[in-house]
Amino acid sequence: MITGNATLDWALISVSLFNAILLLWLGLIVLFNAERRTWGVLLLDGGLLLGALFFVSHTVMLGHEMTTTVSWGLNFWWQIGWFPVILAPYLWHVTVLWYTGFWERGSTSLRRRHLAGLVVTSVLALGLVFLMLLAHALPTYTQIAYRNVADVPALRGIPLLFLLYPPFAFLSVVLPIDALYRPEPSARMMGDLARRRARSWLIATSLVLLAVGAAITAFFAWALNGYRMIGGVYFGWENEIASFDLVLSTLIAGGILMLGQAIVSYEIFTGKALPRRGFFRHWRSIILLAAGYATLASWTLIYEPRPIYSVLLAALLVIVFYALFSWRSFVEREQFMARLRPFVSSQRLVNGFLDSSDRPGSSAAALFEVICADVLGATRARLIPLGALAPLAGQPLAYACAPDDPPVPLPRALFDDPQAGVLPLDASQSAGLEWAVPLWSERGLIGVLLLGPKQDGGLYTQEEIEIARAGAERIIDTLAGEQIARRLTDIQRRRLAETRVLDLRTRRALHDEILPELHRVALELSALPSSEPGTGDILRSLTQIHHQISDLIHTSGGVFVSNGQGGSLAQSLLALVEGEFADAFTSITWRADDPGAFDPLLHEVVCSAVREAVRNAAVHGRGSQPDHALNLCIEVRREGDRLVVDVRDDGVGMSFGARPPDSGGDPSGGSGGGLVLHSTMLAISGGELVVESPANGGTRVVISAPV
Structure with missing residues (x-):
């Protein structure tokens, strides 16, 4: 004592x-x-x-x-x-x-x-x-x-x-x-x-x-x-x-x-x-x-107290504080993951550039709001794309800023020092914004994140700035990537429409001008005396050309069309299978519902994908056994607002089991390039193509598209 x-x-x-x-x-x-x-x-x-x-x-x-x-x-x-x-x-x-x-x-x-x-x-x-x-x-x-x-x-x-x-x-x-x-x-x-x-x-x-x-x-x-x-x-x-x-x-x-x-x-x-x-x-x-x-x-x-009690109390103290430390570490980890969740979750990029009703950059704007409100706790913020990505990323994003706020003069060090962390702004010209966080990538400066004061009046922490910087850089990449994808998708859609129009014009010219002229010439030749030398051979050649052009109108580019008239999808698919692959299968089972109104351009894309699936089944379904029985089943049905075409065969299947269409060639020697092309065309049009091959044989191709 x-x-x-x-x-x-x-x-x-x-x-x-x-x-x-x-x-x-x-x-x-x-x-x-x-x-x-x-x-x-x-x-x-x-x-x-x-x-x-x-x-x-x-x-x-x-x-x-x-x-x-x-x-x-x-x-x-x-x-x-x-x-x-x-x-x-x-x-x-x-x-x-x-x-x-x-x-x-x-x-x-x-x-x-x-x-x-x-x-x-x-x-x-x-x-x-x-x-x-x-x-x-x-x-x-x-x-x-x-x-x-x-x-x-x-x-x-x-x-x-x-x-x-x-x-x-x-x-x-x-x-x-x-x-x-x-x-x-x-x-x-x-x-x-x-x-x-x-x-x-x-x-x-x-x-x-x-x-x-x-x-x-x-x-x-x-x-x-x-x-x-x-x-x-x-x-x-x-x-x-x-x-x-x-x-x-x-x-x-x-x-x-x-x-x-x-x-x-x-x-x-x-x-x-x-x-x-x-x-x-x-x-x-x-x-x-x-x-x-x-x-x-x-x-x-x-x-x-007795030494044993001192030891026990010390041990209990260590255990209690270690348990509390572990608990706090777990809670902090959960909070950290909750903050990261908006960054690692899907940004719905595919929906963003396929769905024309989706406003461009909406997912990026939502992510930016999460960064400012939940991660940083900022009173206001702006994200300004700069450099090579600025034309693609579009307009700056704003959080709690007035639309008529004047432009903020950026510090010169922002462009000169890649190692700069957080730079102060001129308070008299920054409209309530205090700090500038430069955003860099391999291509150089891609943007700047402008931040106002924190809601609680404190300082931004190192962890908050690092998360915000990573999130802001991802937002700019997302905006640029989404814009590129939208532009490429629009170009591809226009090309498809132009190709469709050109194809219809070509067939119309063949049907309305070339074929009648060939028919007239054939009639004039047939009116000549049969004693004329070579008349029969010329007439037969013209007739053969007439039939080839007529067939070409129906199967232009290997894709079945109904003379440009846009018949129902079920009828088009039935004519396609019976016209080209009737002799390729032991039996063909057909189940079809009326899908209702269908976009003509998507009609052609679906027909092309079905034809590729049926052709693969006909060419590779028997594998190395040409005498093997091969049955085909095609089902056309409507599921909600989507059309589903289910193509199944009982052939040898694929040794790789279920797989996406771009995973490589099948064991029978196909390259898989056709399915990759058609799956891409479907994706651009809002559809999808899935290939499945069970272990017991057979192949299933499921094609779906919006009605």
């Missing part, structure tokens, strides 16, 4: 251990996460680790009873603990000057204001270190206990160390407050904004350190003049000192929490351009862990 008051002792050790854990964690995290380990970062890190060392020594000293019997170990930790007390304020002073731009440029107002103060604090720090190391100006714990300070350098009975420390601590804490209020402009991206946001936390930290220094000074005065003595040994002051110590430790704990909040919320010392959300979550976790562990460990020291 330290004071004999269990509650007070418990609180003392808990707060001291809590401070040691937090300072050690902050020091290591800043060191490991610093973008560049500059001397300023190392100074801050040294100050944090020295603070952790002080509270380690402080906790060890609290583990000893306040008696006249002082061990060597207590004297050792007493000496060690004073080095952080002296150096930490100085390191804080130098670190704040570095952070506010004291050494970044030449002669600046900040340097002119603080150069003299820095020289004074440096001289005082060197003097204090000299007094401790060489002059042995620090009384030992035994000398303090017996009030025997005659052997240490003193002025009028007051140790020099106690005289120099108060002005040193005061200057080291007050001067940084002025530097924080009036810093130099930051060269770091978003550095000025981070300084403004973190300034209140850092100034509060300095004020807490100032209060601690004032309290230590008051304690020195009281310790040298106000002790009650019995037999030359201090007696009866344990509770007063312990209470004072608890107040100081609690103040320092508040300062550590404020400093940690500034570090993790704005990454002001790590050099990162943007804070990271995960960094802040780990900070909250270490606070809970430090509080829980310090409370439990101090309880076991004060109440001294």
Whole structure:
């Protein structure tokens, strides 16, 4: 027991251990996460680790009873603990000057204001270190206990160390407050904004350190003049000192929490351009862990349960916190996946360029709204395509922006630096937008994402910007790809229509002009005397040409048509199969429903696909057994607003089983190119073609198209 008051002792050790854990964690995290380990970062890190060392020594000293019997170990930790007390304020002073731009440029107002103060604090720090190391100006714990300070350098009975420390601590804490209020402009991206946001936390930290220094000074005065003595040994002051110590430790704990909040919320010392959300979550976790562990460990020291109970409690604490950490990691993963879901889900691109009723870019606009509202929490945003993809991606996308907002002047660095992260915009000309995020691809700059302030007034985190950048780049690619696909689809549709019209014109000319003329010539020849030489041969040739042209009208290009009259699909397919493939199958089973009105262009595409499927069955259905029986079944039915043509045979099938039509050739030697072509034509027209081949043989081709 330290004071004999269990509650007070418990609180003392808990707060001291809590401070040691937090300072050690902050020091290591800043060191490991610093973008560049500059001397300023190392100074801050040294100050944090020295603070952790002080509270380690402080906790060890609290583990000893306040008696006249002082061990060597207590004297050792007493000496060690004073080095952080002296150096930490100085390191804080130098670190704040570095952070506010004291050494970044030449002669600046900040340097002119603080150069003299820095020289004074440096001289005082060197003097204090000299007094401790060489002059042995620090009384030992035994000398303090017996009030025997005659052997240490003193002025009028007051140790020099106690005289120099108060002005040193005061200057080291007050001067940084002025530097924080009036810093130099930051060269770091978003550095000025981070300084403004973190300034209140850092100034509060300095004020807490100032209060601690004032309290230590008051304690020195009281310790040298106000002790009650019995037999030359201090007696009866344990509770007063312990209470004072608890107040100081609690103040320092508040300062550590404020400093940690500034570090993790704005990454002001790590050099990162943007804070990271995960960094802040780990900070909250270490606070809970430090509080829980310090409370439990101090309880076991004060109440001294059996060692087995201490071990069990420590094990339970580790298990509980690890379970909580795992649970939070799982929850964060679920939240992360929920944010990613709009990016990895289907963007309905095929429907977008096949369905003429679908507004171009609607899926991209919806995805952009998800990025701005759910991922970034932005008040407003714009996505502007640039570079080679700008003509394809179309007009900029806007979120919560007025249609009449003026164009935003883009920073020049946006076009010059591919490594630029987030660039500030001119607030007077940006219509409420504050930041520009460049978007790059292999082809160069493809766009820029303009962001307004966050809805909660905070800073955008590194994770948010990275997700937003990836999403915005995908949106521009999606818009460009969708536009290319729409244009190619429109071109293909026009080509099909033009081909159809040209085919009808050709057949009409053959039917209305060429065939009548051939018929007239044949009649004139037939009226000539049969004795004329060669008349019969010419007449037979003309008749044969007449029949060939007539057949060509019915089967132009190998695709069956009903003389351009557009008969029903069922009739066209029946005439096609019976006219070309009647002798290719052992039997043909036909089932057909009336599909109703049908687009003439789609009529021809479906007929071509059915003919290719039937031809494949006729050519490859028997495989290497030409005498094998081969039966064909064709079914035409309507399913809702779609027409389905089901072509099945019981041939040898495909050894690859069910597969898409573009997966390669079949085992009988077909290339599969015909089905690939027709499946593409159907897809352009809004239909589809699926090929199935069961393991027991046979092939099934299902063709569907919108009615």
